[in-house]
Amino acid sequence: MSENQSNFSGLKLEWDRSPGHPSLIRQLEHGLRTAVQRGQLPAGARLPASRVLADQLGCSRWVVVQAYEQLVAEGYFASVTGAGTYVQSLPAHDERRHRSSIENISWRYDFAAGIPDLSLFPRREWLAATRSALNTAPSAEFDYGTPAGLLALRTNLAAYLGRVRGAVAVADDLVITNGVVHAVAVMARAMRARGFDRIGVEHPGWIPLRTPFDGSGLTPIPIPVDSEGLDVTELIRSGARAVLISPAHQFPVGSVMSPRRRAALLEWADAVDGLIIEDDYDAEFRYDRNPLAAIQGLLPERVVLVGSVSKSLAPALRLGWMVLPESWKTPALDALRAVDPSVAVISQLAFAEYLSSGGFERHLRRMRKDYAGRRQQLVASMTEHFPNVTVQGISAGLHLMADLGPGSDIAFAAQAAAQQIRVYPVSRYCLNRDIPDQYMNRRAVVLGYGGIPQHRIAEGIKTLSNIASTI
Amino acid sequence: MSENQSNFSGLKLEWDRSPGHPSLIRQLEHGLRTAVQRGQLPAGARLPASRVLADQLGCSRWVVVQAYEQLVAEGYFASVTGAGTYVQSLPAHDERRHRSSIENISWRYDFAAGIPDLSLFPRREWLAATRSALNTAPSAEFDYGTPAGLLALRTNLAAYLGRVRGAVAVADDLVITNGVVHAVAVMARAMRARGFDRIGVEHPGWIPLRTPFDGSGLTPIPIPVDSEGLDVTELIRSGARAVLISPAHQFPVGSVMSPRRRAALLEWADAVDGLIIEDDYDAEFRYDRNPLAAIQGLLPERVVLVGSVSKSLAPALRLGWMVLPESWKTPALDALRAVDPSVAVISQLAFAEYLSSGGFERHLRRMRKDYAGRRQQLVASMTEHFPNVTVQGISAGLHLMADLGPGSDIAFAAQAAAQQIRVYPVSRYCLNRDIPDQYMNRRAVVLGYGGIPQHRIAEGIKTLSNIASTI
Numbered sequence: 001m002s003e004n005q006s007n008f009s010g011l012k013l014e015w016d017r018s019p020g021h022p023s024l025i026r027q028l029e030h031g032l033r034t035a036v037q038r039g040q041l042p043a044g045a046r047l048p049a050s051r052v053l054a055d056q057l058g059c060s061r062w063v064v065v066q067a068y069e070q071l072v073a074e075g076y077f078a079s080v081t082g083a084g085t086y087v088q089s090l091p092a093h094d095e096r097r098h099r100s101s102i103e104n105i106s107w108r109y110d111f112a113a114g115i116p117d118l119s120l121f122p123r124r125e126w127l128a129a130t131r132s133a134l135n136t137a138p139s140a141e142f143d144y145g146t147p148a149g150l151l152a153l154r155t156n157l158a159a160y161l162g163r164v165r166g167a168v169a170v171a172d173d174l175v176i177t178n179g180v181v182h183a184v185a186v187m188a189r190a191m192r193a194r195g196f197d198r199i200g201v202e203h204p205g206w207i208p209l210r211t212p213f214d215g216s217g218l219t220p221i222p223i224p225v226d227s228e229g230l231d232v233t234e235l236i237r238s239g240a241r242a243v244l245i246s247p248a249h250q251f252p253v254g255s256v257m258s259p260r261r262r263a264a265l266l267e268w269a270d271a272v273d274g275l276i277i278e279d280d281y282d283a284e285f286r287y288d289r290n291p292l293a294a295i296q297g298l299l300p301e302r303v304v305l306v307g308s309v310s311k312s313l314a315p316a317l318r319l320g321w322m323v324l325p326e327s328w329k330t331p332a333l334d335a336l337r338a339v340d341p342s343v344a345v346i347s348q349l350a351f352a353e354y355l356s357s358g359g360f361e362r363h364l365r366r367m368r369k370d371y372a373g374r375r376q377q378l379v380a381s382m383t384e385h386f387p388n389v390t391v392q393g394i395s396a397g398l399h400l401m402a403d404l405g406p407g408s409d410i411a412f413a414a415q416a417a418a419q420q421i422r423v424y425p426v427s428r429y430c431l432n433r434d435i436p437d438q439y440m441n442r443r444a445v446v447l448g449y450g451g452i453p454q455h456r457i458a459e460g461i462k463t464l465s466n467i468a469s470t471i
Numbered sequence: 472m473s474e475n476q477s478n479f480s481g482l483k484l485e486w487d488r489s490p491g492h493p494s495l496i497r498q499l500e501h502g503l504r505t506a507v508q509r510g511q512l513p514a515g516a517r518l519p520a521s522r523v524l525a526d527q528l529g530c531s532r533w534v535v536v537q538a539y540e541q542l543v544a545e546g547y548f549a550s551v552t553g554a555g556t557y558v559q560s561l562p563a564h565d566e567r568r569h570r571s572s573i574e575n576i577s578w579r580y581d582f583a584a585g586i587p588d589l590s591l592f593p594r595r596e597w598l599a600a601t602r603s604a605l606n607t608a609p610s611a612e613f614d615y616g617t618p619a620g621l622l623a624l625r626t627n628l629a630a631y632l633g634r635v636r637g638a639v640a641v642a643d644d645l646v647i648t649n650g651v652v653h654a655v656a657v658m659a660r661a662m663r664a665r666g667f668d669r670i671g672v673e674h675p676g677w678i679p680l681r682t683p684f685d686g687s688g689l690t691p692i693p694i695p696v697d698s699e700g701l702d703v704t705e706l707i708r709s710g711a712r713a714v715l716i717s718p719a720h721q722f723p724v725g726s727v728m729s730p731r732r733r734a735a736l737l738e739w740a741d742a743v744d745g746l747i748i749e750d751d752y753d754a755e756f757r758y759d760r761n762p763l764a765a766i767q768g769l770l771p772e773r774v775v776l777v778g779s780v781s782k783s784l785a786p787a788l789r790l791g792w793m794v795l796p797e798s799w800k801t802p803a804l805d806a807l808r809a810v811d812p813s814v815a816v817i818s819q820l821a822f823a824e825y826l827s828s829g830g831f832e833r834h835l836r837r838m839r840k841d842y843a844g845r846r847q848q849l850v851a852s853m854t855e856h857f858p859n860v861t862v863q864g865i866s867a868g869l870h871l872m873a874d875l876g877p878g879s880d881i882a883f884a885a886q887a888a889a890q891q892i893r894v895y896p897v898s899r900y901c902l903n904r905d906i907p908d909q910y911m912n913r914r915a916v917v918l919g920y921g922g923i924p925q926h927r928i929a930e931g932i933k934t935l936s937n938i939a940s941t942i
Contacts, residue, residue, distance in 0.1 A: 022634075026761060030634065037639050037768055074637065074764045075733035088734070118610040126817075127605045134594045142589040142785035163493075163501065166545065168508050178649070182811040193686055211809045215664055262546040263559070290497060293545045297508055314613035316816035338682045340653040344815055345787035346597075 013057065024059050028067040036076045036087055043089035047077065108420040109460035113252065113399035113448035114206070114281075114311070120367065121314045125359050126350065133349030141349065145342035147333050149176025149321075153352035157321055160355060161305070165283060166293025168300045169323045175332060176343045179320040180279060183306040184244065185212035187277055189335035190328065191242060192217045196275070200235045200243035203436060204429035206251045209244065209279065218242075222431045225250050226438070227392075229257030232264040241274040248283040248292050252401050252429050252446045254393015256292055265295070269302040275328070280307040282397040284364050287372035291396065301325045304332075309351070311398060311450075312364055319343070319351055371398065374449040377457045382447075385465035398450040401426065404443040412443045419467050421460065423447055484528065495530050499538040507547045507558055514560035518548065579891040580931035584723065584870035584919035585677070585752075585782070591838065592785045596830050597821065604820035612820065616813035618804050620647025620792075624823035628792055631826060632776070636754060637764025639771040640794045646803060647814045650791040651750060654777040655715065656683035658748055660806035661799065662713060663688045667746070671706045671714035674907060675900035677722045680715065680750065689713075693902045696721050697909070698863070700728030703735040712745040719754040719763050723872050723900050723917045725864015727763055736766070740773040746799070751778040753868040755835050758843035762867065772796045775803075780822070782869060782921075783835055790814070790822055842869060845920040848928045853918075856936035869921040872897065875914040883914045890938050892931065894918060 013031045015024065022030070035041040047053070050064040057064070068085050071077040079085050141150075148154065154171040161167040177183040191199070196218060201210060203222030213220045221238045224231045230245050243265075247257035257265070269276055276295070283291045296305035300323075308320030324332055354360050375395060382389050382402055390403040404412065409425035416423050426444040427435050452460060484502045486495065493501070506512040518524070521535040528535070539556050542548040550556050612621075619625065625642035632638040648654040662670070667689060672681060674693030684691045692709045695702045701716050714736075718728035728736070740747055747766070754762045767776035771794070779791030795803055825831050846866060853860050853873055861874040875883065880896035887894050897915040898906050923931060 029761065029764075030637070033637050033764060033768060070761060070763070073727070073730055075730050075737070075766065075769050078730075115614060118613040121610065121613045123605045127602055130601055131598055134598045139589040139592065142592045142787040143586060144781075144786040162505075166501070166504050178811045178815075185810045189686065208812065214805070214809050215660065216809075256544070259544055259546050259549075266546070290500065290541060292541070293500075293504060293547075295546065297504060298546050310615075315615040315813075316613040318811070318813065318815040334685070338685050338687075339656045339810055340649045340789070341679065342786075342789065344649075344789040344818060347815060347818070 015057070015059075024063045025066045025070075028057070028059075028063060029070050032067060032071055033074070033076055036071075041087045043087055045087045047085040047087070049084060106420065107422045109456070109463070110422040110451055111399075111424065111447040111449070111460070112422065112451050113424055113446045114450070115448065116311050116314065116367070116398060116450045117370070117453070118314060118451075120370070121316075122359070122363050125354065125363070126313075129350040129354040129357070129359070130346065132353050133346055137346075137349050141345055143345075145345040145348065147175070147336050147342055149174065149343055150345060150348040150352060153348045153355070154321075156352050156355040158323075160360075161294075161307075161321075161323065165280065165291075165305070165307075166297040167305055167323055168297050169305075173300075173323050173326075173329075175322045175324060175329075175336065176348055177306070177308070177320040177322055177336075178318040178340075178343055179308045179310055179315070180281060180306050181208060181212060182318075182339075183304075183308075183320055183322045184209055184277065184279075185216075186332055186335045186339060187304060187306075187322070187328075188212045188216040188218050189338065190331035191275065193331055193335065196242050198238075198240045198242075199277075200230075200238055200240040200245075201431070202230055202245060202250060203431060203434075204252055204426055204439070205244075205431075206246070206279075206281075207429055207431070210431065220244075220431065222434070224436055225253050225255065227253070227255045228261050229255050230261065230265070232261050232268060235265075236268055241272045242277070243274070244277045244279060246279045246281060247295050248280055249286075249394065249396045251281065251397075252399065252424075252426060254397070254399070254401055256394055257295075262295060262298070266299050266302075269299060274302060276303045278303050278305045280305055282311045283307070284312050285368055285371055285398065286394070286396040287368065287375060288395040296323055301327070304328060312360075312367070317347060317351075319347055370454075371449065374452070374454045374457060375400065377454050378447060378449050378461065381458045381461035385461050399446050399448040401444060401446050403439075404445065406441055407443040409439070409442065409444050413445060415467055416464060419463065421464055421467070423464070486528070486530075495534045496537045496541075499528070499530075499534060500541050503538060503542055504545070504547055507542075512558045514558055516558045518556040518558070520555065577891065578893045580927070580934070581893040581922050582870075582895065582918040582920070582931070583893065583922050584895055584917045585921070586919065587782050587785065587838070587869060587921045588841070588924070589785055589922075591841070592787075593830070593834050596825065596834070597784075600821040600825040600828070600830065601817065603824050604817055608817075608820050612816055614816075616816040616819065618646070618807050618813055620645065620814055621816060621819040621823060624819045624826070625792075627823050627826040629794075631831075632765075632778075632792075632794065636751060636762075636776070636778075637768040638776055638794055639768050640776075644771075644794050644797075644800075646793045646795060646800075646807065647819055648777070648779070648791040648793055648807075649789040649811075649814055650779045650781055650786070651752060651777050652679060652683060653789075653810075654775075654779075654791055654793045655680055655748065655750075656687075657803055657806045657810060658775060658777075658793070658799075659683045659687040659689050660809065661802035662746065664802055664806065667713050669709075669711045669713075670748075671701075671709055671711040671716075672902070673701055673716060673721060674902060674905075675723055675897055675910070676715075676902075677717070677750075677752070678900055678902070681902065691715075691902065693905070695907055696724050696726065698724070698726045699732050700726050701732065701736070703732050703739060706736075707739055712743045713748070714745070715748040715750060717750040717752060718766050719751060720757070720865065720867045722752065722868075723870065723895075723897060725868070725870070725872055727865055728766075733766060733769070737770050737773075740770060745773060747774045749774050749776045751776055753782045754778070755783050756839055756842055756869065757865070757867040758839065758846060759866040767794055772798070775799060783831075783838070788818060788822075790818055841925070842920065845923070845925045845928060846871065848925050849918060849920050849932070852929045852932035856932050870917055870919040872915060872917050874910075875916065877912055878914040880910070880913065880915050884916060886938055887935060890934065892935055892938070894935070 054061040154174040198219040296303040305323040392401040424446040525532040625645040669690040767774040776794040895917040
């Protein structure tokens, strides 16, 4: 056995003398602790006397005594007066190895819906906004933020939502969230506390927005949607007093709620003393005309308007908002506090800066132009290669729905997948895979264009049509 | 009435012709919509014919027609064939004004516990880490992150926690959270789903960590703590199968869990098939010796180790972690997804960079030295000015507890507050203000030193002692 090395019970201990190495005591503690955790020092084993181990390791006895004491205090060793130091009885652990959980399929064309072009995230501008935030924020801002969020951000957002979305809101009505799922999770908790037990949801609809209801005590009730948006008659029939809708651009059908449905929805909400959660997920992007204003502006007392930067900037930022009716502020803030005290303040500071500098709206204008071109290309290519296609939905957002005729949407998507083309069958967006009549036995698929640049769309759709023609 | 201005029903509409102004159509829509929202255009009012309003405003008729159509689609107006356009019936809204909710007390000395010195947040280093993240991350990272968190960060953290906290963990065992409250909220949901109905909590303890249990279906059961940490006999007696503890440095008492209590705790956990949530909130800061390793390393199958950067960097970052036993990974990830799909990825990238560059540990070394000096000063000042004081707890963290003798802790804190000195009475940390025997009628207060630089501590305590002597 070489100097400065010990080998008792088959255990090898060595010193690390590299620059910045931890103290000898810490190294010895770590070596002994790990040995117990791995079962290399079995329960009941007697440790060498401190003088003996110190001699073997070439360190002072004090180092060994300190390390033993530490491990006695931590519960790894026990010290028995007059009889030395023993290893406590502990379950042994395998040295668990890292198991990669990365999905390894690589797509030639992924028509993912609901994701913006991440390669166009304004890295430089976001960094500049972050720099400005970090350089100028008073230190007090680095504390837990207020649950409602940064006042400067809420003020800027209230003005933006009033101007761009026709919302009725002042800073005090806003709560900053980590995004739309977070907002819905908070509202689910608040609604449950107020005795709500179910909520109407769009069918088909955006399934990740259903996850907050799992185990929440609120049952989601699927309500059909068509080219006029949510079927309000069915909502009334359901007996639910709350609904989660995307009236400006229904996902995935792509319809806008019609004026008569809007009127019926507002009437329903007043009649049942109800609550509307308005998911305004991609309203920044409409290409043929101005987007319809949010219904929140029509009935702010009964509508919670939720939105985020996940489509306009990037999901990675985890920044969103809720505009709350007066009567829901306290329950929503109570629910928020129970999940997490606040949203990352430095991100809020950066977004407030990006909004007030006008950078955010400049970015939106650039993106709107880009996505409009992609959509036009996608519609043209679909029409060219699938003569019988029906493209559904308004010219807006980051996706369209295409009905390719009779057949199985899932089989079609599977055949595309075999050629590394990813399309999204409509049944993916149906709760419990219960398909509405109009999509039964239809090859109806959702095609997103946020992830595919314009110049690749034609080729992607041509390739897809080759597959289709072989079915 | 001047040109380019209209005044019907007392409503004034004007064009904004400043650079970058919105289109005339959007301006008109916005003006009309706001007028309805504010009740300035009452329900049933007939709008001027489009040609008339266009003449008044000096714009083309097309602008007015488009704006009317937009507001019909949105539900603000109704168009009756042959009879013109009317305002729909809507509730009127006050123009709600911003009500400031900022607490306006200014403290001369705020001995806040559990907050680091925010003026020492490493702004420059954090910006550099963010820059590096934004410059080098592949675009795909700007998507929703995986619920478990960024692999690079989990890998770096697992190594750090193994080295510094004696944890048994690989990247796969870690989940990144928004902080410790978020982690506890996620675990509460997961535990409820598994049939747990109560959880032992430290009494006294850190009250904000109780909020996740509100309405969760889990009842928190207060378990007494003393100088050996949590009373495990009382935990056994409670019948709870889960416990939330801070064994490395109990808040607020400041004790470390003794080896015999640790052994009893582990035995209990195995016997009841239980779960221990280990709140490792400030273990980076111990000044007299190495901190005790986390108990997670002793029994990783039954311990969830939770921690965050809220004490080591700043709460504003909202970054934390959980180390999960194998059997709790799926329930915890399900619960996480239901609350929010992921933690801000850009922050995760920056923290991964800050960890791997060694910046984080350098920062910790600087802070440890600084806080050690403050604590020493605080203990010395207390001993000088309050000769009968008992300072409780180990030399660690960002606070101490001082027992100043018989009396009311709340009255003492109130008298200090009248002099703009903020101290924290122990009853603040007791669930339902139910004071344990050893603190009954004691002027026991928590004093934090994260927010007060060393050179101001002596003066603050002297001022406090003047108040005390006048009581």
